[in-house]
Amino acid sequence: MQADVLIVGGGGAGCSAALHLAKRGVRVVLLERGLVGSQATGVNYGGVRQQGRHPAGIPLARKSREIWSRITELTGADVEFDPCGHLKLARSEAEEAELLRWNALAAEHGLHPRMIGRNAIRERFPHFSDVVIGGSLMEEDGSANPRLLAPALARAARAAGATILEHHAVTELAHDGAAFDVRANGTHFTAPWLLNCAGFWGGAIAARFGEPVPVEKLHPNMLVTEPLPYFLRESLGVVGGDLYLRQIPRGNVIFGGGRGESDAAISVTRPRPEAAFGAMQRAIAVIPRLAHAMVIRSWTGTDGEMPDHFPVLGPSRTTPGLVHAFGFCGEGFQTGPGVGAVLSELVMDGATDVPLEAFDIGRFTAAPGAV
Amino acid sequence: MKVVVVGAGPAGIRAVEQLVRAGVTPTWIEESPDGGGRITQRPPAGFTRSAAALYGADAGRARRLHATLDAMKPRTDWRPDTLVWNIRPQDRVLHTQTDGAAQAEVPYDALILCTGAMDRVLPLPGWTLPGVTTLGGAQVALKAQGVGIGAKPILVGTGPLLWLTALQYAKAGAKPALVLDTTPFLTKAWQAAGMMWNAPTFLRGIGIMAALRLRGVPIAEDATPLAIEGVEGATALHWRDAAWKEHVTPCDAVALGWGLKPESQLADLAGVPFDYDALQHNWVPRRDAAGRAPVAGVYMAGDGAGIGGAEVAELSGARAALALLADAKLPSDAALTAHLDGRLRTEARFRAALERAFPYPAKLAARMEDSTPVCRCEVITAGELRAAAAADAPEMNRAKAFSRIGMGRCQGRLCGTPAAEVLASALGVTVAEVGRLRGQPPVKPIPLQQPAA
């Protein structure tokens, strides 16, 4: 099968790329090993969060946030996006100082979170314990349902003319100098462009083209409670990131912190009880009323993590037509729609308005002394 | 060698018996305070009914099981009131919670899962009303608590438990207002020959039906339950008879049950693959005839490994323990092994006939009204599930992701079977093709507040 662009990986980035490209009339084929949105995009916390990101990542997050604001119109589906605000909590004066430091940086990038002091936070959030001494509220941040995003993008991409092939695991990859030849599920696919959106497994694709990178597996440890009376609109985080927590309007509290694990022998990922207990303890420390709730389910999945916590996003240094977009280090749900737009711009316009220097794969493969 | 047996029903009791006989001291974990299983469950202290009064024709078997249970407890590391809520097979560790709170990690070299079964249900409009229970629930109420779910209940479903429960209620003084069997008489009659593989059980079933008729209990076969009516609780059943005439029968409670489904969440978490058993109409964990799972060190027995009934549970429990012992090069009784293999083969023929005689009414499930809640935990309707199918959910876990079916406290235990029928029908594929809901820990809810270590 011949295409203009092949995409490997049906997460948020890949599906968004397929949609953006198809809307510009490109013949695009997306190959997904399982079902779209089964890995990092589908199992994460669902945070649509700019707050707390490294300044180098803010332009991409802002571009993506702009797409999120029209995600319903873009996908024709309700992915439960709610700009409910992201409240990052400080549990010590050092953490409060960290919030202030980031807020000053963010202002230079056009983001304007608001500090909430000890008394104000007590008044506005009576469910918090005394452990919380302050917080920073990013009002335009929020959350969405991670289970719905990739399927919605894929559905819209299909409607726009993209070919989305699920249960198509890539078994061979080659480039003859002009075009890629990809074999998946017994079929050959050829195209001059290949977008590597394969999450953790993106590392193997990069290595295949002579660009090995030190990508590791990241398994977010997620939990959900039974439905509780609705008491919390904002999505919560803490300085240090060892707890994130939100309540959906149906009442369930979704929270995470720490890492799950994978079992290579039977190819599954599992949440880890030790991590779960830690997150449960920290959740109760912040919101004592959760002591009277039950955890009804836990889960994890696989994302890719880079040692410097930046993704690999941008053109290959070895292979013309190859563009990488993987290793989003647990922050790819928010950026997924934006990454897809960036990829479509790189293919169609040869440039994008988002600075990608920090994400260049060359930082691992070209620089002397790189890993 | 660290051996753990999970469950102290008939399968667990007989497994432990063989292990102890071979000189192994297993850790024995049971979720309830006592053990004994569902069919032969003992009431709490203070109840005085005799075994004959409690278990009827099963009294002898119950007495023998309880004697073994009591004899084995002190010869094992007995852990009652203990839920196994997670397994880490790669490290061979179980995570347990005792008495609703205290956490422990229990390592194992070999594990026998005897996790039992529960009723298989068919959601009806009104099935979440107070006063509606499972058939098993109606029976447990009577046996373990001496109470009826109502004074004039209606029992709905199919299978031996429907008839047995009806007679038990009639004898206890709560004569059922109706016994509604969705299976036509002829379907059952056709399987009579096959059921002679266990003649005593079959003849007992015939006797129960006759006794109910003698007592004047209204019986409807080949009938269709349409809705449970009521506001604060169930007050009537709206149903249709075999001639398509509709009725509204008043009642004060309704019990529902269409056979059993394995409680196999732990096998799932242990990494055991599942196969669809078209005859049983259930997904069952894969095991060989002796109970070995394809996952090293994991064995399964009893209804949790595929529905066979209480007698088969005893046989398969002993058989799985013998398999474990043989695999570990420990002394095991070869003659008993051969005897059990023969008995299990015969019982399998009986079971096959029984499943054909009392089929799950898959078509009723598939045709469920859009407004009927399939998932009672999260109140997700058949219509919402069909919308998920329309939004391109080709299998159950994707349907769960889209619709929240099976995401509630029970984790799809109840809705899994009927939801698969609704989804398969909406997609125009077989129920095997839509798969099953994956197990996720915790197997049952655990409190956020953990006791200080």
Add this chain to the structure above:
Amino acid sequence: MTATRLLDQDRPGLIFTVDGVEVPARQGDTLLTAMLTAGLGHVRTSEFGDGGRAGFCWMGACQDCWVQVAGQGIRRACTTLVQPGLEVIRR
């Protein structure tokens, strides 16, 4: 709904409370039995606006009878035995 005491009910009586109201029960009753035979009708309220729930399976499987018990946290009514003075709060 009201569950009906039929057999084996010659057991010592006791009093516990549900939502602060005294309720009679018998030793050996589960919370579910005690609450439903006392005519309380339901043991919890569905979070999704479809009324009261009174358990379903009576054997710890359906997870539809969780109640709050003072000093013990959240408990399944069908698998928890009643004790004199126990304080149950319906959720």
